[in-house]
Amino acid sequence: MKNKFLPFSIFIIFIIIFIILYKGLQETNIYIPESKSNYEVPSSMVKLFDTNQSVNTIEIFQSDKLYFLNIWSSWCVPCREEHPFLMELKKNKQLKVVGMNYKDTKKNAKNFLEELGNPYDKIIFDNKGTNAIEWGAYGVPESFLINKNKIIKKYIGPLNQQSIEEIKSYIK
Amino acid sequence: MKILRLFLIIFFILPVNSLKADNETLKSKITKNLRCLVCQGQSIYDSDSEFANSLKIVVDNKINEGLSEKQIYSYFQSKYGDWILYNPSFNKNTYFLWLLPLLIFFVGGAIIFIKFIKKQK
Numbered sequence: 001m002k003n004k005f006l007p008f009s010i011f012i013i014f015i016i017i018f019i020i021l022y023k024g025l026q027e028t029n030i031y032i033p034e035s036k037s038n039y040e041v042p043s044s045m046v047k048l049f050d051t052n053q054s055v056n057t058i059e060i061f062q063s064d065k066l067y068f069l070n071i072w073s074s075w076c077v078p079c080r081e082e083h084p085f086l087m088e089l090k091k092n093k094q095l096k097v098v099g100m101n102y103k104d105t106k107k108n109a110k111n112f113l114e115e116l117g118n119p120y121d122k123i124i125f126d127n128k129g130t131n132a133i134e135w136g137a138y139g140v141p142e143s144f145l146i147n148k149n150k151i152i153k154k155y156i157g158p159l160n161q162q163s164i165e166e167i168k169s170y171i172k
Numbered sequence: 173m174k175i176l177r178l179f180l181i182i183f184f185i186l187p188v189n190s191l192k193a194d195n196e197t198l199k200s201k202i203t204k205n206l207r208c209l210v211c212q213g214q215s216i217y218d219s220d221s222e223f224a225n226s227l228k229i230v231v232d233n234k235i236n237e238g239l240s241e242k243q244i245y246s247y248f249q250s251k252y253g254d255w256i257l258y259n260p261s262f263n264k265n266t267y268f269l270w271l272l273p274l275l276i277f278f279v280g281g282a283i284i285f286i287k288f289i290k291k292q293k
Contacts, residue, residue, distance in 0.1 A: 103222055129226030130233070136251040138209045138223050
């Protein structure tokens with residue numbers, strides 16, 4: 001009895017390990033930070049792209065309006081893909097689109113906006129990428145929907161038609 | 173006079189250098205315990221990605237602001253969650269992770285102990 005039990009239990013253990021590893025193969029190992037929602041806009045000093053003026057983020061995102069913060073860069077290919085969607089969002093007067101230019105040069109960023117259009121009401125200049133960390137972002141493009149000084153939705157990666165529809169539903 | 177001047181120079185330069193060296197060791201200690209989220213399997217210290225480089229600047233700034241190691245970890249934890257730390261804190265999400273090795277150790281020990289007693293009998 002004992003002799004039969006040992007090979008059987010080893011067999012079962014191997015089967016369990018096989019299932020776990022096989023399942024692990026199918027899962028993506030790219031980690032996406034938990035997207036918390038309904039948390040306060042991080043308060044930090046930032047530089048504005050046009051004037052080089054230092055302002056607090058709280059001043060940019062005034063409490064009573066709906067804002068959309070988009071982190072972008074001229075060297076980022078997916079940012080080019082999502083740009084038409086941002087231009088579409090700009091048409092909505094109840095929503096203000098704010099840009100955060102991430103690790104870029106002013107010259108390249110200006111060329112990018114001249115070529116594809118400027119959807120932003122204001123642009124934050126984050127040439128070191130440290131402001132994006134305050135927002136819990138880890139790359140470009142990334143976007144945040146802000147209402148009454150609170151982040152209500154976070155979009156990781158380029159925007160698409162579905163996300164635009166969702167943002168519009170918040171405006172109504 | 174010359175000796176006195178030399179002594180004064182050394183006296184003023186030395187503490188500044190050691191302070192900088194302290195900050196550097198603290199910085200490398202912290203960055204070694206932070207996970208690079210865009211290049212998995214590497215720490216911020218090892219990585220040269222855009223994200224890792226920005227994080228290194230933030231760690232530097234936080235050290236200069238006078239934040240302690242623990243405060244810096246909790247700052248990043250609040251921004252990116254537990255996953256950013258290689259050494260996650262003990263809380264309701266991680267207690268299984270921390271206690272499992274202990275559990276295995278005790279169960280294994282108990283099995284050995286029982287076998288040992290049975291053999292002695």
